[in-house]
Structures are given as structure tokens and as C-alpha cells.
Amino acid sequence: MKQRGMKGMKNILRAFLVAVVAVAFAGAALAQGTGPTGSTGSTGSTGMKASAPPKAEKKKATQKAKTATGELTAADANAGTAKVKSKDKELTFTEATPNAKESLAKVKVGDTVKVAYAESEGKLTLRSIANTKPPTAKTTETKPAEKTAKPAETKPATK
Secondary structure (H helix, E strand, C coil), X not given: CHHHHHHHHHHHHHHHHHHHHHHHHHXXXXXXXXXXXXXXXXXXXXXXXXXXXXXXXXXXXXXXXXXXXXXXXXXXXXXXXXXXXXXXXXXXECEECHHHHHHXXXXXXXXXXXXXEEEECCEEEEEEEEECCCCCCCCXXXXXXXXXXCCCCCCCCCX
């Protein structure tokens, strides 16, 4: 009977020891976690700094671009600003990406354009701009091709 009592005591001791080790590892993991400012400050067990940005920054980066079509009423490629008047509202872009600045230099006021933009903290950032209708090039009038070749006259065969 004493052996059964010892086995039960060993099982209880093992369970207690497992719980203590688990708490110790959990405490060490929490000590390496992020502080209230969101930065780790230490390299952790891997020797590399954490590279995951806070969740609030992820939302900004994954923001979908909105689009609009309208008439370009003002544009400054150097400053990266533009105004587009669509059917229901006028959009004022105060910032532009480098690619959008290049495209902005190719369009002119009065053109019908399609813009892709992002809105962040009340500011509209121009991501791309393009003419919706290509400029009309003067075409020379072309008449349908006249038949210049006359049917060949048939001559009677000579003997």
C-alpha cells in the first residue's frame, strides 16, 4: 500500500513542477515583450529586433485607394497639388507620390482625368492621375480609296 501512496505523491509533485516551470517561462516571455511605447528595446532570444509595426500603423499602410473622375481645375506638378471637380464634389489634393507628380506634369487644366488617392487624417494624397480621354490629334481627311485601276480591256485574240 505504501507504493501506491508514493506513486500518487510523485504524480502530484510532477504536476506542481510542470506548473512552476510553465509560469517561469511565461514570466520570461513577458519580460522580453513590448513596453507601453510599442518598442522592444532589446533584441530577445533570436538576436534580432522585432519588426512587426503596431496595429495602428498597419491600418494606414493597407488603406485602399479611392478613385474619382472629373475635370482638372488646378494643378502644380512641382508642389504635388491638384484640384479635381467631379459631379458631386471638388477634391483638393495637398500631397502626391513621386509617380503622381510625374503624371501630373503630363496633364493640363481642363482635362478630364481619373485619379486614385488615399485619405489620411483629413488630407488627400494623390497616388495617380491620368487622362480619361486621349488628346484628339488632328487627322488629315482621307477619302475612301478610289478605284484607279480600270478593268483591263479585252482584245480579241490574234491568230
